[in-house]
Amino acid sequence: MEPTSNTTEKILAAIETKKVTPRPKWYFVLRNSSLWLPGIITTLLGAYTVAGVLYGILHAHLDRMGVYREYGNPIFLIAAIPLLWVLSFLLFSFISTSLLRNTHSGYRHTTLQLLLVSVASSIIIGVLFYAITQDTIDNQVRTYYRYPTEHQDQYFGEMFSQTPERNYP
């Protein structure tokens, strides 16, 4: 094929002179994968925080906190939510959303769609994380706990009933 315009001729000559060659396919596969990687990592970190939130809530001993409710302080329920984990989850979800936007086809979706995908993935994986690792976490927590497991119930019971004679706060 002969170039039909002067400009085409100049462009083809420039490509030849500068010895421009197409970059190999693997270069782009690698580059595009590297765009996905940070998004996946932050989604996994988000999932880890979801597992943390679940652990925090499900091990908050709400039954014992019920003692406070009787004294007209229902706001204690908020205290049961591990806020640091929730904030970390939100942070990772937003970072993950903006990273997913930079992927090859990320621009085709709205921010809300990407955010929903990120949040949903984190929650699903987080629940799985929690289901798989809760025993391990539980064991570790108990290992570092001040009181042996068998005395925990007694300890919490006394603590929440604020028994002054036992020097509980």
Added chain:
Amino acid sequence: MLPDIEHLSDEQLVIECKKDSQHFAVLVDRYVPKLTRYIRRRSLATSDDIDDLLQNIFIKVYRNINDYDSSLLFSSWVYRISHNEMIDWYRREKRRATLSLDDENHDIVSKLITEEDHTARFSNEEQKQHIIATLNTLDDKYKEILLLRFFEEKSYEEIADILRIPAGTVAIRINRAKKQLQKKITIHGTNL
């Protein structure tokens, strides 16, 4: 001898030029006039600037040909590269995007304004000139999107692929651009 090379679609040519670079010349030949017009409309670039821009654009196209995603139209991909190259050029030259419209574009301007109001008509040449001047006062993102929609006649999906924004955002932005244009025209007293 290359069989019926001229009849191949852009996308087929891309596949072929990965095997034989001669096919790339056909792509360049097809897109030089379109991109020249696009650059000319988008800027006050001189002929030399346009040649340089085209050269950079096609070097990038050739170098990144293996990155072409076949789910896109080839034209969208080339326009995207051109769009990015123009932005780089504005930064290098410290210029602002300026629409440069010639006489043949006046009918398009009429179409842009009257698309939703078919009773509106330009009464004289002065008004058309005024509207083109007003187009240049729009925000860059609005100017660009109107250019792609009405002057380059791209569909919403193509514009979405060129600018890398969701198709819904394209529709919203076009709507806002037209409103901003109409508002500015009204403020400056041009009766349509």
